[in-house]
Structures are given as structure tokens and as C-alpha cells.
Amino acid sequence: MAEIWREERMLIDGRLVAASDGATYDNVNPATEKVIGVAADGTSTDMDGAIAAARHAFDHTDWADDLAFRVRCIRQLHEALTKHADELRASTVAEVGCPVALTYGPQLDAPLAGLPWVADLAETYHWETSLGFAEPFGMRTHRTVRREPVGVVGAITPWNYPVQINLAKVVPALAAGNTVVLKPAPDTPYGATLLGQVIAEHTDIPAGVVNVVTSAGHAVGQQLCEDPRVDMISFTGSTATGTRIMTAAAATIKKVFLELGGKSALVALDDADIDAVVTSAAFATTTHAGQGCANTTRLLLPRSKYRDGIAALAETLKTWPYGDPTDSSVLMGPLIREEQRQRVLGYIQKGVEEGATIAVGGGIPAHLPTGYYVEPTVLADVDPDSTVAQDEIFGPVLVVIPHDGDDHAVQIANNSRYGLSGTVVSASDERARAVANRMRTGTVNVNGGVFYGVDVPFGGYKQSGIGREMGVAGFEEYLETKSIAEGAR
Known part of the structure; x- marks a missing residue:
């Protein structure tokens, strides 16, 4: 460089x-x-x-x-x-x-x-x-x-x-x-x-x-x-x-x-390809160490695929490349400062205290003793009303919540004081678009679409x-x- x-x-x-x-x-x-x-x-x-x-x-x-x-x-x-x-x-x-x-x-x-x-x-x-x-x-x-x-x-x-x-x-x-x-x-x-x-x-x-x-x-x-x-x-x-x-x-x-701020939801419908959803969720969680207001930091999985999705996420993030930001192979570097790292670690601990389980990560990586790093973290068994499901953590922390169908998924996605961004994944474009239309948020990516562009208005509903x-x-x-x-x- x-x-x-x-x-x-x-x-x-x-x-x-x-x-x-x-x-x-x-x-x-x-x-x-x-x-x-x-x-x-x-x-x-x-x-x-x-x-x-x-x-x-x-x-x-x-x-x-x-x-x-x-x-x-x-x-x-x-x-x-x-x-x-x-x-x-x-x-x-x-x-x-x-x-x-x-x-x-x-x-x-x-x-x-x-x-x-x-x-x-x-x-x-x-x-x-x-x-x-x-x-x-x-x-x-x-x-x-x-x-x-x-x-x-x-x-x-x-x-x-x-x-x-x-x-x-x-x-x-x-x-x-x-x-x-x-x-x-x-x-x-x-x-x-x-x-x-x-x-x-x-x-x-x-x-x-x-x-x-x-x-x-x-x-x-x-x-x-x-x-x-x-x-x-x-x-x-x-x-x-x-x-x-x-x-x-x-x-x-x-x-x-x-x-x-944002606490955006990635909504996977019951016909979605879970492998594709897991990859998308891993990118959203780790990109710039989760320090993006539009990152989708809530993953809503159909209940029938919830445990398989959690296991796949844990397996994926165990080997996810992160570290030196000058290395072109990584998408996740450190948090901005030590105070921010302690804030993120505090949220992880709060999630556990409120009943969540750590599926992967949760701490400071042993192989990176220098720099303000936090491991890519997945919190499972998260109550939609809990602190970690409602607050913007601004770190590499994904909370995973089960849903029981499209209506329930929309209800959970909209159960937030924020409304900045979101993503919907489904085998049906029509079905995904119907869910996207009901989400109270300023931008929504549907089935691989990307909202970002100089000509695209960006902003949020509610407290976003x-x-x-x-x-x-x-x-x-x-x-x-x-x-x-x-x-x-």
C-alpha cells in the first residue's frame, strides 16, 4: 500500500x-x-x-x-x-x-x-x-x-x-x-x-x-x-x-x-436456501466488524431450519478470515477503539444474562493480541424483546431469532425502534417482495439485490x-x- x-x-x-x-x-x-x-x-x-x-x-x-x-x-x-x-x-x-x-x-x-x-x-x-x-x-x-x-x-x-x-x-x-x-x-x-x-x-x-x-x-x-x-x-x-x-x-x-442507528433484519423465508442465507449473514456480521448502521445484525430463520442454520453459521464463522486490515483477503478488521470493544463485549455478556447462548465467538481472539478485535459472534435462543435484539451493538455480533411464517417474520422485523435497512431471501421473488413491502424500513435488499448507489436515497424510518x-x-x-x-x- x-x-x-x-x-x-x-x-x-x-x-x-x-x-x-x-x-x-x-x-x-x-x-x-x-x-x-x-x-x-x-x-x-x-x-x-x-x-x-x-x-x-x-x-x-x-x-x-x-x-x-x-x-x-x-x-x-x-x-x-x-x-x-x-x-x-x-x-x-x-x-x-x-x-x-x-x-x-x-x-x-x-x-x-x-x-x-x-x-x-x-x-x-x-x-x-x-x-x-x-x-x-x-x-x-x-x-x-x-x-x-x-x-x-x-x-x-x-x-x-x-x-x-x-x-x-x-x-x-x-x-x-x-x-x-x-x-x-x-x-x-x-x-x-x-x-x-x-x-x-x-x-x-x-x-x-x-x-x-x-x-x-x-x-x-x-x-x-x-x-x-x-x-x-x-x-x-x-x-x-x-x-x-x-x-x-x-x-x-x-x-x-x-x-x-439501525438494527436491521435479514429475513429468511421457509423456502430460502439456508446455505446462501448463512453466507449472507456471515458477511453482514463481519463486514467492517459489524460497524455499519445498515448491517443486518438480526437473522430471522424459519423455526423448522433454526438449529441447522445456527450450526451452519457456527461452522462458517469458525474459519472466517479476519485480522490485519491491510490483508486483501479479509473483510473484518478491528473495532475503532478499546472503549467500543468493551461496549460490544458487554452486550454479549448481557445477552447471555438474558438467556441467549453463544454459538460461536463471544470474546477477544487469542491470535490477535494487538488491535481492538472481537471474535465473530453468534447469539442463539434470543428473545425478540431482549436487549441484544433491540439495541444497536455496532460490532461483529449476530442475534438469531426463529419465526413461524411470513406474517410472524414481518412482525419480528418491525419489532424495533429502528427502521434503516433489511434483507429478504426466498425462492419466490414475488413472496420476498411482498415481505419487503411490509417492512418498516428505508432500504430493503431482496434476493441478492444491493441498495447502495449514489443515485439511491438512503435513510430510515422511526428512530433511524x-x-x-x-x-x-x-x-x-x-x-x-x-x-x-x-x-x-
Whole structure:
């Protein structure tokens, strides 16, 4: 792999800068537990400067009005990031702990490849739509619906897929004509600071249009949510944090987009090929160590095949390859930090206390003494209402629940405060689609289908969030709607 690409500085008002007080914090590789570099530990003063720069750029430049210029800048950004993809790949693997294999898909290459689609969308979007003439109260009137940028967008992103989520927020917001302040997760600063470096050095994006503030803590994120100069907050992360963000934004009635937690169900109907289901479940459990909000971490098996399915899962995961994320043969690396590992182990213990049995895994792998690893784990005999069946564990832990037919499977799948994703497997496409239609969730994969795509709206029902990211719907999250009525003479 290429050498790790680092950028310790933040981007504020067009300049790459250190924290105002010079403070930094360590960026730790979760696979080696070694420091790979430092990042600026941004202060309240830094965040204030970033917000002020974004506000000025929106209010006093022609960024919001010059569509052709915005499109050109996004194409420049795509070209520059693509040119540096291998360096960005090495940095992403090092700070995230994600397997390098995933960077050729959703961790890096897929979101980079999607940037031209966003530029094309902005270029061809119908920014104004005529509603024709009407005569309200006898006044002949021509009506137009106009779409305009929201203004200053605060983007707060998580550590699990940082490059993908940073781009999924920043680029559509820019294409829509907004200015942005990006606050990345403390664990993965380089995914954001490197984006800032590329913007500053390889694009014509004006000063203040994009700002990046890194910090070891969350106080500056709170500041971003509360500041009246910010018009919108776009957040991806846990439901608990999303609740706090919604509360912080409420005082100034900000527009809020939230993509939050999930406890998605993989539903195997009684005619499904169990071997195929087991393989799918194993991938979902272990991909990026289960650190994906859309991972299907509940497996619903028909009761007649329940024990055979559990045995097959245990056998499969005993020899499942995981470990060094720089090894292209693995899809599962470490968890992001020790606190997260202890959280996951605590959930496994809680499951056992509430009556579940460990079919495989359940602990720290003896062959990986360094790195924040947890064994791929299957919990059987799980009550659908138990803690491990209801809470988002965010680790390589699969809970397996029996069902007694399609109606019962739908009932269990929907027995969740979340509604982000899901999967249905059946020998009958029609039957699988009927179950998918009844699931209260934002995305569903049916019989091998994959929902992910830059043009596909992603988001959830219930406590999985508000609004959609990506696709036309995701682009329109960053727009306001203005109705203009002109008297006809």
C-alpha cells in the first residue's frame, strides 16, 4: 500500500491552519494501537471562525448563484481525489481500521466514482418549475416554484465510513449552492482534513465555502448545532447523539437531517436456501466488524431450519478470515477503539444474562493480541424483546431469532425502534417482495439485490432518522422551496 497520507491542519476560510492554541491530539490505528500522526484539536475560536467564513461566503459571494462554477469545482474535486486515491486509501485503512478490500467499494472508490453524478444532477436539475396561471380571488397570477440553497450547512460525520459520508454530505450541499462547515468524528480526522487539503490546493472552490474543524472532543460540534448563523445540520451517527443534536438545533429552528442507528433484519423465508442465507449473514456480521448502521445484525430463520442454520453459521464463522486490515483477503478488521470493544463485549455478556447462548465467538481472539478485535459472534435462543435484539451493538455480533411464517417474520422485523435497512431471501421473488413491502424500513435488499448507489436515497424510518441522503432526495435535503406569484398583466 501507499504511504499514509496525513494532513494535521484544519481548513478555515481558505487557509490550512493549526488550532488557534496550537493543541493537537493523537490519531491511533485501531489495528496496531500505534499513533499514526496527530490532528489539530480545534477550539471554540476555530469553530467560530469557520462558521463566520461560511456565513460570509454564502452571503457575500456568488457561489450560490453560479451553477456552472459550482459544477466545475465539483468535477475538479473528483479529478483531484481520484488522482490521490491510493494515498487516501492507505490513510483510510490506517485510521479507520477498515479492510483494504472495502476501500475498493463503499469506503472509497464507490463514493469517489459517484461525484460526477452529483455534478450532472446539479447541472440538469429543474431549479424553477412553472405551475402555470390561476386566478386566486379573481387575480390572474402566474405561479413559479423555485429551489434555492438552505445557506450554511453544518455537517457532522462518524468514524465508520468517513470518506463516503463526508462526500455524501459535503458534495451535494455544495452542488445545491450551500457553504459548509465539516466536523468529523475525533477518531478519523484525516478523511476530512485531506478533503480540506485537496479543496484548498487543487480546486477553485472559494475561501470560506468549505471549512473543516477537527477536535478531540464534541464541544465544537455542539457549538455548530447551536450557532444561529448555521441554517442546517446534517448528521450521521448514533440515535442518542442525534437526539442531542436535534435538541441543540431546536433553539434556532434549524433544518436537521439525521441518519441514525439501525438494527436491521435479514429475513429468511421457509423456502430460502439456508446455505446462501448463512453466507449472507456471515458477511453482514463481519463486514467492517459489524460497524455499519445498515448491517443486518438480526437473522430471522424459519423455526423448522433454526438449529441447522445456527450450526451452519457456527461452522462458517469458525474459519472466517479476519485480522490485519491491510490483508486483501479479509473483510473484518478491528473495532475503532478499546472503549467500543468493551461496549460490544458487554452486550454479549448481557445477552447471555438474558438467556441467549453463544454459538460461536463471544470474546477477544487469542491470535490477535494487538488491535481492538472481537471474535465473530453468534447469539442463539434470543428473545425478540431482549436487549441484544433491540439495541444497536455496532460490532461483529449476530442475534438469531426463529419465526413461524411470513406474517410472524414481518412482525419480528418491525419489532424495533429502528427502521434503516433489511434483507429478504426466498425462492419466490414475488413472496420476498411482498415481505419487503411490509417492512418498516428505508432500504430493503431482496434476493441478492444491493441498495447502495449514489443515485439511491438512503435513510430510515422511526428512530433511524429524518430525511434521506444521496439520490435526488438527498440533494433536495439541501434546498429550500420558494413559491413566487406574479400578477399577469
